[in-house]
Amino acid sequence: MGGAEMSGHLDLLLLAVLGDTPAHGYRVIELLRERSGGVFDLPEGTVYPALHRLERAGLLESSWDESAPRRRRVYAVTPTGRRQLDGRRREWAGFARAVGAVIAR
């Protein structure tokens, strides 16, 4: 599944991945791929604008990790981001239940 199919869900997915553990962009993409069983294989360049946008919205915070061989930016969910994540998780669960109820035979 690429960028177009994931449009509208990317923010939630990024918050969910980073809600479990702070990570840098490359690792975020790996986690998305691993946790979706390879289904979410989006163009990697789309992740960074989304991470920056979420940071500017106050949902993520970031800092340079100097301990790695190559300097990289590590992102973590802020308290505001965690509230947003919780709210969107509830919305998604309700939406998934409703869709399931409609399409179930």
Add this chain to the structure above:
Amino acid sequence: VIDAYLADVARHLRVHGRRRRRVLMELEAHLHESAERVGQEEAIRRMGTPEEVARPFAPRAFDRLFEQRDRLAALLMLAAMAASVPLALELHALNDRIGRATAAYFAFLAPTVVVALASNVLVLLRHPLGERLVKPLAVLAGVTAVVTLLSLPPADGVFTGYRQAVAAGYETGGCSGRALAVCAADHSDEIRIDYTAGAIFLTALYAWAVAGWTPRLRRRDRALA
């Protein structure tokens, strides 16, 4: 190959200064990490074309403004507090003319002002404590509003003093053609109600902008399509 690709991204990138350097550094780190596992060509293929990578970083004016809403609200609150200083000085001066002390009321207002100032400055600096001070600020502002609106002590003394001073002719601005006592009561009510309503509105706006409802980012989600 990676350097040439990054130069191409930089050519299309519509952000400047520190943010531009950060974007390019992140992309460079990503590409090198990816290249170590899948090779440079594949790493670049997975990243997308330079135009596709650079385009979403160009911020929309409204989005940028909206994302700064906490700082804008903090600035608005600071401006409103600064604008109300002349009124506070006038209230004090008029009460002073008739020998009535205002210290108790201003001491009552002080915690709200101090917490508001601290929160505003910390929010401007994007320090997390600024957000944590919003709830105490809302409580303090609410108590202050109720006391002022209902003319409970210590607010009642200051407004009674104001009315007496205006009725005694120490301040007659905007009273032409009206009995001073009536004018004094009207002005006192206007100040009490208008400023309290303004403070409540501003505090609610600030709480929303800094700590409250977070947008669902639908507009920005669409931008990812």
